Amino acid sequence: MKKIKIGIIGAGSISAFHVLGYNKIDDVELYAVCDLNLERAKAFAERNGIDPARVFDNADDMLKLDEIDAVSVCTWNNAHADCSIKAMRAGKDVLCEKPLALNYEQALEMKRVKDETGRLLMVGFVRRFASNTAAVKERVDAGELGHIHYAKLSYVRRWGCPGGWFSDKSKSGGGPIIDLGVHVLDLAWYLSGKPKLKSVFGVTFNELGNMPGIKGISKYKAADYSEFNDVEDGGTAMLKFDNDLTVLLEASWTRHIKEDRSSLELFGSEGGLMLDPIYEVFKRDGDYLTNIKPLLDIEGVDMDEIFTGEMQHFIDCVKGEKECICPVEDGLAVMQMLDSIYKSAKSGHEVVLR
Numbered sequence: 041m042k043k044i045k046i047g048i049i050g051a052g053s054i055s056a057f058h059v060l061g062y063n064k065i066d067d068v069e070l071y072a073v074c075d076l077n078l079e080r081a082k083a084f085a086e087r088n089g090i091d092p093a094r095v096f097d098n099a100d101d102m103l104k105l106d107e108i109d110a111v112s113v114c115t116w117n118n119a120h121a122d123c124s125i126k127a128m129r130a131g132k133d134v135l136c137e138k139p140l141a142l143n144y145e146q147a148l149e150m151k152r153v154k155d156e157t158g159r160l161l162m163v164g165f166v167r168r169f170a171s172n173t174a175a176v177k178e179r180v181d182a183g184e185l186g187h188i189h190y191a192k193l194s195y196v197r198r199w200g201c202p203g204g205w206f207s208d209k210s211k212s213g214g215g216p217i218i219d220l221g222v223h224v225l226d227l228a229w230y231l232s233g234k235p236k237l238k239s240v241f242g243v244t245f246n247e248l249g250n251m252p253g254i255k256g257i258s259k260y261k262a263a264d265y266s267e268f269n270d271v272e273d274g275g276t277a278m279l280k281f282d283n284d285l286t287v288l289l290e291a292s293w294t295r296h297i298k299e300d301r302s303s304l305e306l307f308g309s310e311g312g313l314m315l316d317p318i319y320e321v322f323k324r325d326g327d328y329l330t331n332i333k334p335l336l337d338i339e340g341v342d343m344d345e346i347f348t349g350e351m352q353h354f355i356d357c358v359k360g361e362k363e364c365i366c367p368v369e370d371g372l373a374v375m376q377m378l379d380s381i382y383k384s385a386k387s388g389h390e391v392v393l394r
């Protein structure tokens with residue numbers, strides 16, 4: 041059987057998880073890699089058995105390889121649009137990491153090129169591939185929660201700014217709202233039936249900075265770490281949708297809290313549930329209030345499970361065997377939410393979508 045040849049654009053931290061997934065699929069070959077940092081690309085190639093002749097320091101040269109069928113875009117956010125567009129124009133299918141782009145305008149252009157070229161452009165909404173997400177989706181789709189009117193999302197870190205490009209707005213587009221908020225916002229929106237955004241009131245905080253110089257504990261740092269920081273350290277937002285869903289979001293990289301926390305709760309007329317940190321359902325049963333704890337082999341976020349699921353789905357879509365569950369349209373919708381939060385925070389006013 042002909043192998044699907046993959047090119048990796050950006051050989052940093054997350055590319056290792058793409059590789060983890062690809063390596064579990066028989067008819068996939070890691071074929072080429074590029075990174076602005078050539079040494080990093082070379083080390084990636086050596087680790088993953090890629091011919092040194094197919095290692096590049098830019099995407100343009102790599103994309104000239106006709107044999108490449110599909111690419112993973114694993115670069116800083118500011119290169120997602122450019123690399124994905126070039127790859128589609130070169131005839132490749134694309135899996136682009138989240139967030140889809142730096143902003144809504146770039147994301148729109150990506151969709152335009154996807155439509156023009158007819159290529160696949162899948163967004164890396166990896167949390168959709170968790171078994172607890174699938175279990176919740178089944179329950180919600182069966183109508184068991186009734187009308188979901190409220191979602192409460194929290195993704196907060198006490199001392200968790202990765203630094204480097206993450207905290208450089210020109211490369212990231214923003215701080216914890218775009219980096220962490222994107223995951224939970226997408227999940228809540230996806231699970232509650234992808235309603236249309238109506239209005240957003242957002243606030244961002246710039247009070248703590250990235251708190252360099254903390255002693256006694258360590259944290260995850262970007263590969264090209266620096267203490268430069270011109271993004272928010274936290275934010276909160278209320279989003280309203282056309283199906284009368286209200287979403288409350290909070291995200292932080294630095295905040296004076298006891299410990300890091302990630303939680304996602306959905307509340308409906310017939311029941312409520314918590315997906316994160318564990319899956320539990322809350323209902324009324326006759327005259328009694330009941331808690332249901334479905335048993336799952338994997339609780340919470342397991343990087344192996346979600347990235348394996350994501351890569352498998354991407355390859356199934358490349359082969360035309362499945363319809364993409366993370367299409368560019370979804371990336372665009374989430375990008376609109378993120379952009380609107382930042383716009384509202386900047387202006388101090390609610391953003392109303394028409």
Ligand SMILES: NC(=O)c1ccc[n+]([C@@H]2O[C@H](COP(=O)([O-])OP(=O)(O)OC[C@H]3O[C@@H](n4cnc5c(N)ncnc54)[C@H](O)[C@@H]3O)[C@@H](O)[C@H]2O)c1
Nearest residue numbers: 050051052053054075076077114115116117119137138263
């Ligand atoms: N899905 C998830 O859970 C998850 C987790 C972490 C990061 N991410 C996303 O993955 C992306 C990369 O994050 P990371 O943590 O791997 O960052 P990283 O800094 O470790 O790696 C990014 C790499 O991209 C390279 N790069 C930047 N611009 C490039 C360009 N134009 N052409 C080629 N290479 C380029 C950099 O040199 C770097 O080696 C980001 O968009 C981030 O939001 C997703």
